[in-house]
Amino acid sequence: MTNQYRxxxxxxxxxxxxxxxxxxxxxxxxxxxxxxxxxxSELQVAMPGVTKKMLTSQLRELEYDNxxxxxxxxxxxxxxxxxxxxxGHGFKPLLISMRSWGREHLQHLENWYGNDEEAEx
Numbered sequence: 729m730t731n732q733y734r735x736x737x738x739x740x741x742x743x744x745x746x747x748x749x750x751x752x753x754x755x756x757x758x759x760x761x762x763x764x765x766x767x768x769s770e771l772q773v774a775m776p777g778v779t780k781k782m783l784t785s786q787l788r789e790l791e792y793d794n795x796x797x798x799x800x801x802x803x804x805x806x807x808x809x810x811x812x813x814x815x816g817h818g819f820k821p822l823l824i825s826m827r828s829w830g831r832e833h834l835q836h837l838e839n840w841y842g843n844d845e846e847a848e849x
Contacts, residue, residue, distance in 0.1 A: 747793055747819070752778050752786045754823065757812070760796065761820050765809040795819065 748754055752775060759766060759774050766774070771783060778786075787810060790796035795816035801807040812819075 744822070747790075747795060750786050750789065752782060753790060754826070756783075756786055756790065756810075757795070757816070757819055758823055758827070760810060760812045760816075761823065765799075765811045767807070767809055771810065790816075 748757075755775050755778075756771060759771060763770075768783070768787075771787075772778065772780070775783070787796060787798070791798050794813055797811050797813045797816075799809045799811070801809070
């Protein structure tokens with residue numbers, strides 16, 4: 729039965745996971761799904777724990793994969809906006825499904841282990 733899953737299928741799955749690999753990429757994508765366009769500073773405010781360096785790096789990777797579009801306006805000071813590409817919008821159902829599963833998983837863990845506050849009392 730284990731021969732049913734060959735390496736090719738794992739490669740397909742890994743290609744999807746590679747897009748989401750990185751602590752901040754799912755958050756970036758979710759913010760861009762919920763907002764048509766965001767400036768760098770708006771993304772920073774939406775994700776207070778991310779550093780400028782990390783946000784820049786994650787955005788560049790998403791841009792390289794054609795998931796995120798970076799629009800630079802010739803203004804002073806420079807204005808840069810990020811948005812999802814048409815291709816990047818394909819991630820929307822996946823992210824919504826993952827959020828739903830995550831919510832169910834957190835509820836499952838709470839039911840399984842109980843509330844930490846109750847255990848300490």
